[in-house]
Amino acid sequence: MKRARVLVVDDDADIRGLVRELLERAGYEVLESPNGREGLRTLYSTSPDLVLLDVSMPELDGWQTLERIRDVSDVPVVMLTARAAELEKVRGLKAGADDYVTKPFGRQELLARVEAHLRRVRDRTEQPGTYADGLVTIDFAQREVTVAGQTVALTPLEFKLLATFVRNPNQVLSHDQLLELVWGDPLTGSRARTKLYVGYLRQKIATAAAGDSPIETVRGFGYRYRPRDSPRAGA
Secondary structure, eight states: OOOEEEEESSOOOOHHHHHHHHHHTTTEEEEEEEHHHHHHHHHHHHSEEEEEEOOOOOSSSSHHHHHHHHHHOOEEEEEEESOOHHHHHHHHHHHSEEEEEESOOHHHHHHHHHHHHHHHHHHHHHHHHHEESSSSETTTTTTEEEEEEEEOOOOHHHHHHHHHHHHHHOOOOEEEIIIIISSSSSTTHHHHHHEEEEEEEEHHHHHHHHTTTEEEETTTTTTEOOOOSSSOTTO
């Protein structure tokens, strides 16, 4: 079986060495880059399965590097930073990061997060290639979504969220379940995170579908996706 490849982008050689040792012991192939520009070149040439990306780097920082990564790839990106403020985490998630780990981090915590994101990538590749109901059509291979016949541009995180919903139709998904299935982090995530991104996704679908959205709020529990060719409760 091919080993998963992880790219570590950090200007601190000690951090890179620590992460390399941890991941190689766990069976991963590890690539290193000391700055954002080198990291982008390595990303383009090697197509890693996951990126660990430091926020505070000279010249091209983590935010700028993440923005350029998201222009070309939906590879899972875990941000590494010494800043633990909630606003910093929100900034990273809005920018398209998949997760956020604060330095100094526990070795087992970092390894668990890497494994969770890589597991979701494997699960995604094993799923059927397309989905369609009376409103939404998804091409998983091309990451293309149409709603009521109109192409809708989703961020990688919004795409993961929609994919999770359509793969669990008519099932109530709690905030904790969504944090596990989409972010791989049910313990340190928050309901505010899921509420924020479900809101973004709903707005984009409703805009394309003239106000219609198949994502329902189940008050006190979470959210449910109702395929439009399925009858509503009580109908």
